[in-house]
Amino acid sequence: MPATLSASSLRIGTVELANPIFIAPMAGITDRPFRSMARELGAGLTCSEMTAAAALVRAPEDSLQRVLDLAPDEHPVAAQLVGNDPQMMADAAQICVAMGADIVDVNLGCPVPKVVRLGSGAALARQVDRTVEVLQAMVSAVPVPVTAKMRLGWDHDSINAPDLARALEAVGVAAVTVHGRTRCQRYTGYADWEQIARVKEAVEGIPVLGSGDVRDPREVERRIRAGVVDGVVIARGMMGDWHLLQQTVAQLRQGDPGPDPNFQERLTLARDHWDRMVEFHGERRGVRLARKFVVWAIKGCAGAARLRARVADLERAEDIDEMYWDILAAGEGPQGWHRPEFSSGEG
Numbered sequence: 001m002p003a004t005l006s007a008s009s010l011r012i013g014t015v016e017l018a019n020p021i022f023i024a025p026m027a028g029i030t031d032r033p034f035r036s037m038a039r040e041l042g043a044g045l046t047c048s049e050m051t052a053a054a055a056l057v058r059a060p061e062d063s064l065q066r067v068l069d070l071a072p073d074e075h076p077v078a079a080q081l082v083g084n085d086p087q088m089m090a091d092a093a094q095i096c097v098a099m100g101a102d103i104v105d106v107n108l109g110c111p112v113p114k115v116v117r118l119g120s121g122a123a124l125a126r127q128v129d130r131t132v133e134v135l136q137a138m139v140s141a142v143p144v145p146v147t148a149k150m151r152l153g154w155d156h157d158s159i160n161a162p163d164l165a166r167a168l169e170a171v172g173v174a175a176v177t178v179h180g181r182t183r184c185q186r187y188t189g190y191a192d193w194e195q196i197a198r199v200k201e202a203v204e205g206i207p208v209l210g211s212g213d214v215r216d217p218r219e220v221e222r223r224i225r226a227g228v229v230d231g232v233v234i235a236r237g238m239m240g241d242w243h244l245l246q247q248t249v250a251q252l253r254q255g256d257p258g259p260d261p262n263f264q265e266r267l268t269l270a271r272d273h274w275d276r277m278v279e280f281h282g283e284r285r286g287v288r289l290a291r292k293f294v295v296w297a298i299k300g301c302a303g304a305a306r307l308r309a310r311v312a313d314l315e316r317a318e319d320i321d322e323m324y325w326d327i328l329a330a331g332e333g334p335q336g337w338h339r340p341e342f343s344s345g346e347g
């Protein structure tokens with residue numbers, strides 16, 4: 001089904017989304033508290049962390065929610081699967097739908113050795129025929145749109161995203177997301193948006209979402225209006241900077257990102273997220289999981305090194321509270337706030 005091409009909404013198969021600014025699936029990041037924040041800040045679609053199809057299919061009924069943490073009232077939401085067996089992936093897709101997923105996405109970009117060794121993620125994408133078989137089985141198995149997230153190719157000598165996207169469209173895949181790096185690049189260098197544009201040219205009509213270094217709301221609008229992509233997924237750019245999402249959505253809605261947030265506004269949203277983590281995961285686990293987000297909030301703060309040294313000792317909700325007030329009291333560093341850099345991930 002062709003996409004509704006507009007800068008303010010996007011249709012993926014039968015699912016109408018309020019805007020084409022999505023949150024990238026990120027392992028260890030996009031859990032339920034993260035997604036609830038993102039939804040409230042205006043994301044058109046959020047996605048679960050990737051889940052191994054085998055783990056989902058073998059999970060006992062009463063532990064399914066732990067394997068794939070979708071909330072019953074969480075919509076619209078995509079569930080991302082990784083795997084390479086057509087039947088297993090089709091069965092897992094059905095479980096995702098039973099658990100409330102509005103869209104089922106397949107990870108064809110994961111570069112990590114333990115995944116590619118099993119022939120999944122970026123390794124599956126090297127075999128176009130096999131990938132088509134997997135996606136076709138899933139499309140036949142579920143009534144919701146099935147989408148795929150891929151890299152440009154394995155390396156620069158084997159770029160296959162345009163061919164892969166076209167082949168997947170032909171078997172009913174409803175949209176593709178293209179991360180503009182190769183598997184061999186992992187997360188280094190810059191995403192190549194000219195190559196992402198080749199994928200958009202290659203498909204007949206399904207939406208193409210771009211991924212990689214999405215950090216500038218105006219650039220996002222330019223790319224969508226120029227038809228380079230139909231939408232974008234924000235990933236590392238959002239770490240420690242919830243306003244990037246808000247400002248990008250505002251840019252598309254009203255042609256302006258609005259004012260940049262000040263230090264306190266940034267910290268207030270960060271704090272809201274930490275609190276949600278504690279509430280959802282419980283104090284012990286929630287605080288531990290929140291530590292890396294606290295580190296990102298500290299970047300650009302005066303006396304950052306001193307505050308960072310305390311992060312490993314955060315154990316209780318009141319430690320988080322104290323940290324929040326200390327960061328606030330320390331204020332913005334002399335160099336101002338700057339977005340943290342990342343070097344690893346799963347897609």
Ligand SMILES: Cc1cc2nc3c(=O)[nH]c(=O)nc-3n(C[C@H](O)[C@H](O)[C@H](O)COP(=O)(O)O)c2cc1C
Pocket residue numbers: 024025026027028029049050080107108109110149179191211212213214234235236237342344345346347
């Ligand atoms: C910590 C981390 C975890 C990630 N996990 C996933 C994942 O589970 N599934 C996926 O398709 N991509 C995953 N990715 C890749 C992102 O979705 C995105 O495509 C990539 O980071 C490129 O965008 P960026 O340059 O804006 O970060 C992950 C990236 C990071 C940094």
